Each structure stands twice: as C-alpha cells, then as structure tokens.
Amino acid sequence: MWSFFHKLGSPPWLFGIAGSILRWLLPITLVALAVGLVWGLLFTHPDFRQGNSYRIIYIHVPAAVVALAGYYVMAIAGAVSLVWKMKMADVAMRACAPIGAALTFIALVTGSIWGKPTWGTWWVWDARITSMLILLFLYLGVVALYEAYDNKEAAGKACAVLSLVGTVNIPIIYKSVDWWYSLHQPASIRFTGGSTIDASMLYPLLLMIVAFYCLFTCCLLMNMRAELVEREARTNWVRKLARAGEARA
Amino acid sequence: MHPVRRQRLLIVLLVVLFSSAAVGLVAYALRGNINLFFPPAEVARGEAPVGTPIRVGGMVREGSVQRSDDSLEVRFVITDFEADVPAVYEGILPDLFGEGQGAVASGVLNEQGVLVASEVLAKHDENYMPPEVSEALEKSGFDHKGNAR
Numbered sequence: 001m002w003s004f005f006h007k008l009g010s011p012p013w014l015f016g017i018a019g020s021i022l023r024w025l026l027p028i029t030l031v032a033l034a035v036g037l038v039w040g041l042l043f044t045h046p047d048f049r050q051g052n053s054y055r056i057i058y059i060h061v062p063a064a065v066v067a068l069a070g071y072y073v074m075a076i077a078g079a080v081s082l083v084w085k086m087k088m089a090d091v092a093m094r095a096c097a098p099i100g101a102a103l104t105f106i107a108l109v110t111g112s113i114w115g116k117p118t119w120g121t122w123w124v125w126d127a128r129i130t131s132m133l134i135l136l137f138l139y140l141g142v143v144a145l146y147e148a149y150d151n152k153e154a155a156g157k158a159c160a161v162l163s164l165v166g167t168v169n170i171p172i173i174y175k176s177v178d179w180w181y182s183l184h185q186p187a188s189i190r191f192t193g194g195s196t197i198d199a200s201m202l203y204p205l206l207l208m209i210v211a212f213y214c215l216f217t218c219c220l221l222m223n224m225r226a227e228l229v230e231r232e233a234r235t236n237w238v239r240k241l242a243r244a245g246e247a248r249a
Numbered sequence: 250m251h252p253v254r255r256q257r258l259l260i261v262l263l264v265v266l267f268s269s270a271a272v273g274l275v276a277y278a279l280r281g282n283i284n285l286f287f288p289p290a291e292v293a294r295g296e297a298p299v300g301t302p303i304r305v306g307g308m309v310r311e312g313s314v315q316r317s318d319d320s321l322e323v324r325f326v327i328t329d330f331e332a333d334v335p336a337v338y339e340g341i342l343p344d345l346f347g348e349g350q351g352a353v354a355s356g357v358l359n360e361q362g363v364l365v366a367s368e369v370l371a372k373h374d375e376n377y378m379p380p381e382v383s384e385a386l387e388k389s390g391f392d393h394k395g396n397a398r
Contacts, residue, residue: 044379045379046379046380047378047379047380048380048382048384049345049350049373050345050373054377079258079261082261083254083258084254117343117344117345118343118344118345118371118373119345119370119372119373120344120345120346120368120369121368121370124370125285126285127283127284127285161264164264164265165264165265165268167265167269168273169272172272180280180283180284180285181284181287181306182284183285183286183353183372185372185373185374185375186375187375188375188376188377196374196376196377197376197377198382200379201378201379
C-alpha cells in the first residue's frame with residue numbers, strides 16, 4: 001500500500017503508468033465520443049418543444065458536468081500538495097486548470113448558441129450563467145497565477161489556495177437554479193426521483209457524460225506527462241527518453 | 250499523521266470552511282438581488298418597484314395572448330397561479346413563447362400595474378421528450394411523472 005504512494009511520487013514511474021493508461025483509455029474515449037455524438041445528434045428524436053436545437057445538450061451538459069467535477073480534482077490535488085508537499089499533486093493541479101477552462105468555455109458558448117433560439121437572447125445575467133462565468137475566471141486565474149511566479153513552489157502554493165477558496169463556487173453553480181429564480185431550467189437528470197428527460201434521449205446523454213469524463217482523464221494524463229518532462233528536463237530519465245525517441249525517429 | 254501535516258490539513262480545511270461561510274453570508278445578504286425576476290405574487294404584494302426596470306417571470310396564462318391587428322403589439326398575462334401581472338410588448342417574440350409556457354418579461358410597471366415590456370424571453374422547463382411521447386401523454390392526461398393533470 002505505502003509503496004504505491006512512494007511510487008506515485010516518482011516522476012519516471014508516473015510518466016510510464018500514465019502512458020500505459022493512455023494506451024487503452026484514449027481509444028475507448030474516442031469510440032465513446034464518436035458513438036455518443038452520432039447517437040445523440042443523428043439518431044434521437046427531436047424534442048416536442050425545441051425541435052432539433054435541444055441536441056446541443058449532448059455537448060453542453062457533459063462539458064458543464066465535467067468542468068464542475070474537474071474543479072474538485074484540481075482543488076483536491078492542490079490540498080494534497082499543500083498538506084503533504086507532493087510534487088506530483090502540484091503537477092496534477094497545474095494540468096487540470098487549462099482543461100477545466102476549455103470545458104467551461106465550451107459549456108458557456110454552447111449554452112449561448114442554444115439560448116438565442118430558445119430563450120431569445122445570447123446572454124442573461126442569471127445565477128447559473130454568472131456563476132459559471134466565475135468558474136471560467138477561476139480556472140484562468142489559476143493558470144495566470146501559476147505563470148506569474150518565477151518560483152514554481154510559491155506558484156503551486158498560491159494556486160492551491162486560490163483553487164481551494166474557489167471550491168465554494170461549485171455547489172453554488174449546481175444549486176443556483178433551485179435557490180434563486182433563474183432563466184436557466186433546473187436539472188433534468190436527477191439522482192433521486194425520476195429524470196424529466198425521456199429515456200431515449202437520456203441514454204446517449206449519459207454515454208456522452210462518461211465519454212467526457214474519459215476525455216478529461218486523457219487530457220489530464222497527457223498534460224501531466226508534458227509537465228513532468230518539462231520540469232525534469234535535466235534529469236537522466238528524461239535524457240534517456242529523448243535519446244530513445246531520437247533513435248526511433 | 251505527522252503533527253506538521255495535521256496542522257497544515259487543519260489550515261486547508263479552515264480556509265475552505267471560512268471562505269464558504271463568507272460567500273454564504275454574501276449570497277444570503279444579496280438573495281433578493283441574485284433572483285433574475287420577480288414572480289407575479291411579489292408584484293401583487295407591492296414588493297416590486299414601480300417606475301424602474303424590473304423583470305417579471307412566470308407562466309403565460311392560457312387564452313391571455315392578444316395580438317394587435319395593425320402592429321406588433323402583444324398583450325398577455327404572466328401568472329404564477331397565485332397572482333397575475335398583465336404585460337404589453339411591442340416586438341418580435343422568441344419562437345418558444347406561447348400560452349401555458351414559461352416567460353420572463355423585462356420592463357417597467359406603470360401606474361395601472363401593467364408591465365410595459367422592452368424584452369420578452371421564453372423560459373424553457375426541464376422536460377425533454379420526443380413529440381410522440383408528448384402526444385401520448387396529452388391523450389392519457391398524465392404528465393411524465395404519472396401525476397394527473
């Protein structure tokens with residue numbers, strides 16, 4: 001058990017294990033994304049009120065769900081690096097931020113595109129949309145704060161504190177449509193009680209959510225590998241790796 | 250756990266706890282301002298200001314939409330089934346605007362209690378289903394949860 005944690009702190013081991021996970025997770029992700037997209041966008045029925053425009057749900061909802069979950073991954077990694085001074089947790093935190101920012105951006109843009117034909121406006125300052133915009137700024141803030149420091153240890157600490165403070169926004173985003181009057185509709189997928197989305201539309205949506213979780217994991221592992229090689233550029237294992245790469249090319 | 254790490258963990262937990270408490274208090278203090286619109290019941294109780302721009306949101310009452318013959322003027326009633334707010338709007342309505350559907354109108358309440366709207370947005374609900382299912386439910390008289398309508 002403890003040897004696993006010690007290995008987790010070793011950059012070459014983490015680089016290797018991330019690579020072997022990616023080797024099977026990446027194809028699964030791509031297949032799940034392709035199947036989910038074709039199923040959702042081409043083979044489901046149009047909605048009784050919105051027609052075809054509701055299909056943006058198959059991108060919008062998975063991106064938003066994983067953007068929220070990804071923030072917890074970033075904050076927990078930040079907490080681990082603060083408390084246990086684990087370098088690899090710092091790498092994971094730094095790797096999460098741009099992915100989360102991209103997912104939040106996708107959720108905001110697709111929501112805006114859907115809002116125009118459905119609500120009649122691109123943007124409205126309601127609680128859900130505004131708190132989601134704050135999430136985007138939090139993610140971008142972590143990226144910017146990290147780059148603002150020359151000392152990477154200090155950068156890691158500052159970013160960990162920022163991401164921890166930002167966690168308060170996640171339940172606010174999630175519950176905003178229930179706590180306040182907002183233009184955004186409440187959740188259609190419920191953990192308790194029945195979902196208010198027809199089963200034929202729900203299954204491709206659930207597949208897309210799983211696919212986006214896998215996509216997040218793949219991007220995270222790839223980002224971490226890139227970050228590891230960059231940080232450890234002067235060490236022997238990276239030099240060996242580079243030489244092996246040259247020999248193959 | 251090592252005492253130094255335990256102390257750091259405690260600090261991390263306190264940071265999360267106190268920032269949540271601070272944001273929670275701010276949200277509680279601003280709770281009225283975070284709402285996007287007033288429900289008609291609050292307008293009827295006089296809680297919405299007259300003469301300044303506000304938003305009123307609710308359902309468009311069945312049979313209340315009257316379109317003018319010679320202009321784009323539309324009159325309708327926004328209701329939360331507790332109180333009604335009549336509204337008048339001149340312009341193009343979103344496609345999903347309709348009787349028995351949600352809507353949010355922004356405008357100014359005049360002295361007669363009519364909302365002179367400058368923008369009307371359709372509010373979509375959380376129900377998604379294919380048209381056939383919707384028709385079948387319409388015939389059976391039950392909604393998707395099995396409650397009688």
